[in-house]
Amino acid sequence: MSADSSQSLLPDLLVEIRSVSFGYENNLVLRNIDLTVRRGQVVAILGPSGCGKTTLLRLIGGQLKPSRGEVMVDGLAVPQLDRDDLFQLRRKMGMLFQFGALFTDLSVFENVAFQMREHTDLPEEMITDLVLMKLHAVGLRGAHELMPAELSGGMARRVALARAIALDPMLILYDEPFAGLDPISLGVVSKLIRTLNDALGTTSVIVTHDVATSLDIVDYVYLISDGRVVAHGRVEEIRASSDPFVQQFIKGEADGPVAFHYPTGDYASMIFPGHGD
Amino acid sequence: MLLQPLAGIGGKANGLFSRVGLAGRFLLETVYYSGMCLRRPRLVIKEIYFVGVLSLAIIVVSGLFVGMVLGLQMYDTLDRFGSGEVVGMVVALSLVRELGPVLSAILFASRAGSAVTAEIGLMRATEQISAMEMMAIQPIARVVTPRFWAGVISLPLLTSIFNVTGILGGYLVAVNLLGVDGGMFWSEMQDSVDFRLDIMNGFDKSVIFAIAVSLVAVFEGYHATATAEGVSRATTRTVVISALLVLGLDFVLTAFMFRGI
């Protein structure tokens, strides 16, 4: 893992997060995070629910500004960019939102075509071809006329995936791409993420708690707990790690260094007020 | 201790002023990003369908009934002074100057304004606004401006339609039901309704109301708290604020337009 700090000096880092802290109001969510993503890699950010993974993606996308530390994407300091430069950078990013965020007033086809229409002057036939191609990749070419309300949760997620890759971005941020997928779609989507990444030369950041699936397709793993990076390394390193946290997380045990419960008071004293006094 | 309620009022007033300031800035931003609507009129046409065409039914029906009630009430009073035939003039003046613009604006706020607020609020609650920003698309340009301009275009047209159906409703009651002479109905009306002072001023009112109601609707939606409860509150606020704003503005505009007449 010390090898990583020397790697981070290389110029081919696409995302660099340096000692970033962030809090909503006075609830500190991320504490002193260091994280780097090299070009062409698929990186997984694993961690229990509520540990701040979505927040981290929003920092990379410039939707939130860190309270401390720096976020660099493609050599640009994201929090310092003005609106136009940020939008310029975002044109090169795709993001899959945790809850899909499909445009409910547009059909599946128009959802995928959305950025093509907004950002390019492509002729209609080419847009049709491209959209059907993206939908075919997620197995939903037949659903292009449906409205988002007519899709199942897993289908909506796959459409959102097709939309995220619509313009072949340089960096794709996936927030929980595997949630709610049946085993077949899961296999297809996870392979798709990997193939897209290699075929298009993009870079992918996957936020997930699906350890098994993600370890099969990614190059590098960050494990986050309680707002801190608790372990990181290549997949083999993580699998071989003896760190109790890593073991707990990979094996999915309830007892261990990670608390299953959101921090709170003593259970008994909450149920029987005065009991503990 | 005694000052505590006052402090509360002060805090509320502060909140109100900062909200008004925010809305003013939002209006400027909306106008600034309106280029999108000119480049892609399709976006506006689609919204005119939702806020304008779909409001037609309520506007026509309300206009008809308001005109008929006005006709009935006014005729009763006027006939006591032996001048029942001026009912056309009274109906037309009440509609064109006050009732048309005000009632249309309030109906529009409840029918279309609330729908726009709910739609934009839900887009925020379901992260569609965030998604758009992540796609490097300015949501004010893509989501807010088409709805705003659709409202500004639709309401004056709806108001004119309301006025016409109201006058026809008045005609129906006065001429077909109460036996006022049809010719007198129109000629008394034309004698007293002035194009510039009444029709144009009424039209100007409806344009100002259209800007106010549309701004409130898009503003409340865009700044809604991203939850189901937040959206429902924003929708209620759109209707309440629009109604109060329209009535308040109406007083001010009337004082300027029709003073001494």
Next chain:
Amino acid sequence: MKYSMLDLWVGLFIVVGVAAIVFLSLRVANQTTLRANETYSVTAEFDNIGGLKVRAPVRSAGVTVGRIADIYLDTTTFKAVVKLEIEEQFPFSSDTSASILTAGLLGEQYVSLQAGVDTETLSDGDDIWLTSSAMVLENLISNFMFNAASEGDQ
């Protein structure tokens, strides 16, 4: 909904809305103030204007020839000054007389112009010298009572 259907409805809506505006402008309203540039204005002083209002009609032989543009009190003579806007197409001689009359027993009050014999015509900014004030019902009644009372004394 298909795009073309939607366009059709919106087009129809706009046509109906514009038709409503045209209807209001042509069928409901008169356009007197539209031709504001084709008028000349003259002033007339009255001892008492009764219930005369701004925008009341100016008539000659019953035909409307203009409107009242303004009414104010001259604070030196304490007479009411009435500004009349008369359409260019109606020239009046400079010795025209103006009187305030009532349409019907309790109807609206208007200014009536009675053309004179002078060959010179009134032009913008002129004064009408010959005026007779509004008939005020209270004055009429008290006159009548006073006369009746003085007759009764004899």
